[in-house]
Amino acid sequence: MARKTIRDKRQKEQNGPKKKAGSFSERWRRFKLTLVHNRTNLRSLALVFAFSCIAVFTASGFTHAHHVQQVRAMTVSAVNKTLTFSKTGNTARLEPQFRHGDLTVIPIxxxxxxxxxxxxxKYKVFFKESISKYKIPTIKTSFVVFGSTGYAAIMVYGDLPKAPLQILIRDDMPISTVDFNDNSGDVDNSNGTGKVDFDGRSQKVNFDATAFRINPKGNNVKTDKSISRTMSMSQLYSVIAGKERIAKAKKHLIRLNYAQSQNLKAEHQYYSQLEQINKALGRPADDTQDDSDSDSANANTTLENNRQNILSNIETCQSNTEQYTDAVQSAKADLQQTKILEKSMDGYATASSRYGVFE
Structure with missing residues (x-):
């Protein structure tokens, strides 16, 4: 018993006096614990708040981007867009559209x-509205191909709304490859699937097609009074490509003629300079003899060097004259051929009325 009392006394001396619950040190200890606990809670709240802000900003960003896309689709039409067919990989470009009255022309x-x-x-065209409240009215459609020129057009007859319109073009031409083990030469290779972006998502299809969206009455769709239901293929080709190609051919010819005239002007100037140097050297005014390889010495080497440079420039101009003459003749022939091609489209282009409207 005495030993236990002594041990308890020593332990009490080591631990010091027992702190009362209401003492200052105990209150300070509890206050610090409270601070640590609250600090942890504040950090957790800060993290939750930060992640919430990120989520809100991300969602608002997507919403804003979607809103911008919708506004754009309702006001402008897609142009200069690359189109890729799902199976063959053939590519085309969506050109600026034209309209007049209830006729819309979509060049490709x-x-x-x-x-x-x-x-x-070989082509069939399908239509579908992008926004359900803008229904497609009764329409008629023609798909026109201007032979091997690479130009084509979709002609839509109907009072289309100012809203995005989905269009799908299907190419039904057989996809074939050469089989060297088959005497017939061609083997159908149209099996398999490809992908086409239509109706807001990428879809697998087992045919060759491409899709895009336009706005028939978009702000960037040009009004052209020269297009009409009764226009000929030549007139349609002129609107789509003919006028532009002829204008480019004319500009090219004008540039060549100007370059040719400048070259002739420079050649005349060099001849005038040559006459003056020839007189200074005691040569005949029209002397074009090249003495650069001659062994005869001349006292005035500076004039001789200038003379040789001028002769070299004259030779260059004469060579350019031959090239410009050929280029001008070729440009004139191209311009004439472009005009003939435009006029011959009535018997060269083909049209089809194969189309469908998705509900």
Whole structure:
């Protein structure tokens, strides 16, 4: 008993006097614990708040982007867009559209490296509204292919609303490859699937097609009074490509003629300079003899060097004259051929009325 009392006394001396619950040190200890606990809670709240802000900003960003896309789709039409067919990989470009009255013309330019069908009967066009409240009215459609020029057009007859319109073009031309083990030469290779972006998502299809959206009455759709239901193929081709191609050919010819005239002007100036130097050297005024390889010495080497430079420039101008003459003749022939091609489209282009409207 005595030993236990002594041990308890020593332990009490080591631990010091027992702190009362209401003492200052005990209150301070509890206050610090409270601070640590609250600090942890504050950090947790801060993290939750930060993640909430990120989520809200991200959602608002997507909402804003979607709103911008909707506004754009309701006001402008897609132009200069690259179109890729789902199975063949053939590419085309969506050109600026035209409209007048209830007629909308949608030009397309196939890539020169694409093996596209040159007959309109091989294509079928499908339509679908992008916004359900803007229903597609009763329409008629023609798909026109201007032979092997690479130009085509969709002609839509109907009072289409100012709203995004989905269009799908299907190419029904058989996809074939050469089989060297088959005497017939071609084997159908149209099986398999490809992908086409339509109705807001990428879809697998077992046919060759491409899709895009336009706004028939978008702010960037040009009004052209020259287009009408009764226009000829030549007139349609002129609106889509003919006028522009002829204008480019004319500009090219004008540039060549100007360059040719400048070259002739420079050549005349060099001849005038040559006459003056020839007189200074005691040569005949029209002397064009090149003495650069001659062994005869001349006292005035500076004039001789200038003379040789002028002769070299004259030779260059004469060579350019031959090239410009050939280029001008070629440009004139191209311009004439472009005009003939435009006039011959009535018997060269093909049209098809194969189309459908998705509900």
């Amino acid at each position: 330019k196939f890539d020169s490296n694409s093996s596209f069908a040159t007959s309109a009967s």
